Amino acid sequence: MKVPWKWLMEYCRSPWSVEETAERLTMVGVSVENVVHDSFEGKGLITAKVVSVFPHPQRPGLSVGYVDAGGRRYAVVSGAPGFKPGVVTAFAPPGSKLPRKGSQKKQGPAEDDSSRSGPEALEVLARDVHGVLSEGMVLSANEILTGEGPRPGEDILIFPEGTASGLPLDEFLDLDDYVLELDLTPNFSHCLSIIGVAVELSAISGVPVRLPKTLASWSFLDPAGSLETGDDSSAAAWEGEGPRIEVVLEDPDLCPHYVGKVIRDVKWGYSPIQVERRLYLAGMRPINALVDATNYAMLETGQPLHAFDLDKLAGGVIQVRRSRPGESIVTLDGVVRELPPESLVIADARGPVAIAGIMGGKETEVSETTRNVFLESAWFSPRSVRATSMRLGLRTEALIRFEKGVDPTAQVACVERAAELITRVSGGTPLPGWSRARAFEPPRRKTVLDLRYLEKVLGQSMEKDQVEGILRRLGFSVQDKDGDLEVSVPPRRVDVAEQVDLIEEVARHLGYGSFLGQPLNVTVSPNVPAVAVYKERLRDFLRCLGGSEVVTNSLCGPDDIAAMGWEADDPRANPVKLENPLTSDESLLRTSLLPGLLKGLETNKRYKAAGTVIWEIGTVFFPSKEELPLEKLQLAIAAYGVLSPKTWNAPPLEADFYYMKGLVQSLLEGLGVDDVTVEKRAGMPFHPGRSCKVLSKGVTLGEMGEVHPLVLEKYGLDRRTALAWFDVEALRAMSREPRYQPVPRFPRVERDLAVIAPEELEAGAIERLVRREAKHLVGFRVFDLWKGAPVPAGKKSIAFSMIFGAPDRTLTDDEVTLEIQKIVRKLEEELNVTLR
C-alpha cells in the first residue's frame, strides 16, 4: 500500500514531519517501509494564455498561435482542439523539461534513487513544424505526468478563466509530494485505505479524522458501521427509464451483499490531473475518469468497486453465482481465462461479466461509448476469492482487499462516494436508491475486556481511562460493565475478534517501548536431551580430529540419488518427494548425507584445494507407513585428495582407506565404543575392495571406505576420496560414558613377532587368533608388512608387536615366552602362518 502524503493529510493533518509521522505509524504497527519524496520531474513548465491562433500555412488540422507566458510571447504549433484564443493552458517553453517517458510505469515496491536511473528528463527545444518554428509546446495532462503524448481524445489542459500566466506548473498544480510505502502485516487490512491510515494517525496524534460528507453521513467509522442504509433497494427505488437491473444472489454463502448503483448520461473523459497524479503516486495507473473514480474511492475507503457499462449488461439481471463448468471470460487485461470450478462470478443473462472480487470482463467495461454506468459494490467471501485468485495466478488491488475481508457494512456508503466522484468529473445523474440484494445482517460485535487479564498479560497496571481513551480513538466504543469494559468493534476491523486482540490494540498504541523488562522470577532447572548432548560430544571429537564441519542442503535431486548407484530396492534410492519443489535439484528429501558431502568436496576441489576433510551431523528422511516420514540422525565424514602435502621432511598424507579408518578408530575410541570390528565390503557408493562395514558387538554402526571410481567420476573427483557414515542413534547406543579403570601398576612386557602368512590372509585373522589364545595380552599392533623378495610369491611378511601385562604382578620372561610359543604353534596350525 502506497499512501500519498497530501492525500492522507486531507483526512488527518499530522502535527509532525513526514519522517516523524512515518516513524510513529511504524511504532504502532502501520509499518512504513520507505518514505519516498516524489518530486515532480518536469522543470520550467508554466501556465500560459493563448493570445491568438491562426491556421497552419501548410498543414490543415494544425494551428499556429501566440501564447503569453507571463510577459514573454512564444509562437507555438498545436493540433489540440482546446488551443483557442483566451484559454489558459500548460506550456513548456524552450529549455524546459518534461518527465522522461515511462517514468510513472516503473513503480517497484522498493523505490530508491538507484531504481530511478535511466533516460534523463526530456528537454523541450524550439523546433520546425512543417515550416513554422514552434517555440515550445502546449501540454496535456499525460505529457506533464508521463512525458508521453496525449492519449486518444485527450485535450490540452485548460485552466479556469482568470488563471494568471507564467505560474510555475508544479507549484500551481501542487505536484510535489511524498509517498509512505507501507509493508502491512495481514492483520492490518484496515490500513489498506487512506482513511484507515488516517484513523491510526488520528489515534496517535489526537487530531480528528475529517471525512468527505458522503462518507461521514454513513457513519463509516463508528462501531455501528453503515447499517442505516435505508431499506434495501428494490425495484420500487427505480425512477426514469432504461434497463432495470435485478440482483440475484444465487450463492449467498460466497456473496451475501451486493449493491449496484446506476448513473445515467455520463460524459466520457479523463480525470483531472491532480487525481491522475494521486493515482500514480498510490501505485495505480489512471485509465479514464469512470474507472479512476472507482479506484480513487477504493484507495480512499478500502472498498473495491467496479464500473460496468450498463448498456452492455444483458437481460437486466446481475447474478452472483459460482461458475459453471466450461465457462470462461475475457478479463479487462484482454486475457481469456478459463474459470476454475467453484469460482464466484458476476454474470448477466449471457454469462460471466466479471470474476468476483478480482477483475472485470472486457466485454462490459466502460469505454468512450459508455453513457450509462452500473457501479458494483459488494462483499465477497475472502476464502472464495482468494482460492480463485490462487488458481488463476491473478492478484489485483481489489483482491488484496477482498481476501482479507472488507467492512461488511461499507458497500452502500462507498458506492455513493464513487457515484459522487463520477458525477463531479463526468457529470451524469445518479439514480436514487440501489439495485441491491442482501442475505445477511452483519453482526454487531462486542467483546468484554477484563482489565485484570489485560494487566496480567501486559505485566503492568493500567488506568481504565487510559485504556478507554486508546480504544475510543481507534473507533471502538466502550461501556462499563461490572468494572470491566464492554467494547463494540467497528465492522471494518475484521482483525479484532477477541479479548487478546483488544489487548494488542491497547499495547501498540501505548507503545511497546513503554514496557520495561521484568525478570522471570520462577527458577527452573533446564533439561537438555541426551541426544542433543551427544551430538555436541560428537562435534567436539570430530573437531579434534581435524575436519571442517559443514551444513548442507536437506533437499536433493534425482541426479544426486542416481549418482550414488544404490540398488532400486535400497531405501536410500526411494526418498520422500516434494509435491511443489522449486527445482528438480531440490525436489527430494535426502536419504544420506553422502551426496551433499561429495558435492562439498567437489566445491573445494574447484577452489583448488589439494585436499579436504569435511563432516556433517544432520537429519535424513525415509518414507514410512505412518503419516510422517521417518527422520534419522546421521553423521558422515568425507575426505579428498592430499590432506598434508609432501613437505621437505615428510611424505604426503592422502585421503585413502587407512586415513579414514584411523580417523574412525580415534572417534570410536573417544566415544567409548568397544569391541569394534570391521567386515569387508560396503555397498555403493564405496569401492568394493576398499571398504567395510563398522560394527560394535556385532551391531552395524555404519560404513566406511574409499569411493567407487564410477561415483568419483560423476563428481569430477580425480584423487583418492574416502567416506564414512554412521547412524547416530546406533553410535549412541554403543557409546559408553568414561569410567575410571585402574592405571597399570606393574611393568608391561613388549614382544615382537615377524611371520610369513598366505598373501590373502587378513591381518585381522592373526589378531583375532592372538587375542583369543594369549593370556595377559593387553595390546596388539601390526607395524610392518612386506610382499616380494625375499618373501616367496603368494606369501607376505607381517610383523606385529604384542604387549603383555598382569594387573597384580610383574610377568616373568618365562611366562611370556610360554605364551609366545603357544601363539606361534596355533598360528601355524590354524592359519598356516610361520615364523619368519
Add this chain to the structure above:
Amino acid sequence: MDENKGSLSAPAMSLLGEIGKMEQSALTELETISSEQELEQFRTRYLGRKGLLTAVLRRLGELPQEERPVVGQRANALRQKLEEEITHRDEALRREALARSLEREQLDVTLPGIPFRRGTLHPLTLALRQILDIFVGMGFSVFESREVETDEMNFVFLNVPPGHPARDMQATFYVNPEVVLRTQTSPGQIRGMRTYEGRLPVRFIVPGRVYRRDPADVSHHPVFHQIEGIAVDRDISFRNLVWVLEEFARKFFGPDTRIRLRPSYFPFTEPSAEMEVSCTICRGKGCSVCKYSGWLEVAGAGMVHPVVLRNGGYDPDEVTGFAFGMGLERLTMLKLGIDDIRLFYSCDTRFLRQFA
C-alpha cells in the same frame, strides 16, 4: 717447608726436584690436551697405578722415616692438584664438545613445521552453542522437534487454518496436502508443550532446521535454521518477554546493545512484536546493513495466542505465556559480519576455517 729444605737429605731433595719438574711438565702437557681420550691417557700416565707420580710415591720408602711425610705431602699435593686440573680440563673439554655439537645440530628455523590439521566447527554451530547457553542459563530446556510436519501441526494448531492469508507469509513445501516441511520451528511449541502434560512452568527452546519455498539469494535459502522459545506459567507477561529478549541481545551482541519492539503480526501470538536490536555494524548511526534506520530486525515475538495454549494442553484462563522465534543464520551473519547466507551451505573451507 722452605726452611726445612736445607735439612733434607739428598735423595729427598732429588725426589722433590723430580716432583717439581713433573708438575711443570704435566701442567704444560695438560694445556695441549684436546680430547677426553688424551685426557684419560694423561691421567693414566701420571696418576695410574703404573703412573709417574705413583712411581715417585713408591720410592718414598727409600727415604729416611722422618723425611717421608714431607715428600709424601708434596707428592700428594701434586696428585690432588693434577686431579683437580684434570677435572677442570675434562669439564672444559665437555663444554667445548657440547658447544660443537650444538653448533652442528642447528636448524633452519624458518622452514615450516609439521602440519597439524586443526578441525573447525561450523559458524552456525558456534553461534547456536552460544545461544543455547544463554537460554539454558535463563532456565529454558532444549526440545528438538521433527522437520517434516503435518499441516495441522505447522499451521492449524498455530491458529492458521486453511485459506488463512498468513499462509502467504511463508512459502511452503508440501510432501502431500497434509504433510509439509516445517516452515518454522513453531510446531515445536505444540509438541514441546504437550510433553509437559499440563505441568508448570513451561519454559523451553526449539532449535532446528526449517524450510521455505524461496529461491536462494544473498539473504534467502530454502533451508535455514530457527530458534523458537516459549514460556508458560500462571503470570507470564509481556514485560517478562521484554526482559528475556533484552538479556539475550546483550549477551549475544554485547552489553551495549539496545533493543526495540514494534507491533507486528503472527497468528500464534497476540500481541505480536518484531524485535530489533541497535545495528551491530554502525552502532545505530545508520548504514547500508540497517538500511540507515539504525535498527536490525532479529526476532518475532509475542504473547502466546489462547488457541495455541489450548492446543498445547493449557487453559488460557489459567495461564499466560510468551514465545519468540529467531533466525540462526541472520543472527550469525550480523554477529560475524557475513554478507551472504549461501556461504553457510557452501562447504567452502576457505570460509569455514575462519571461525574455529
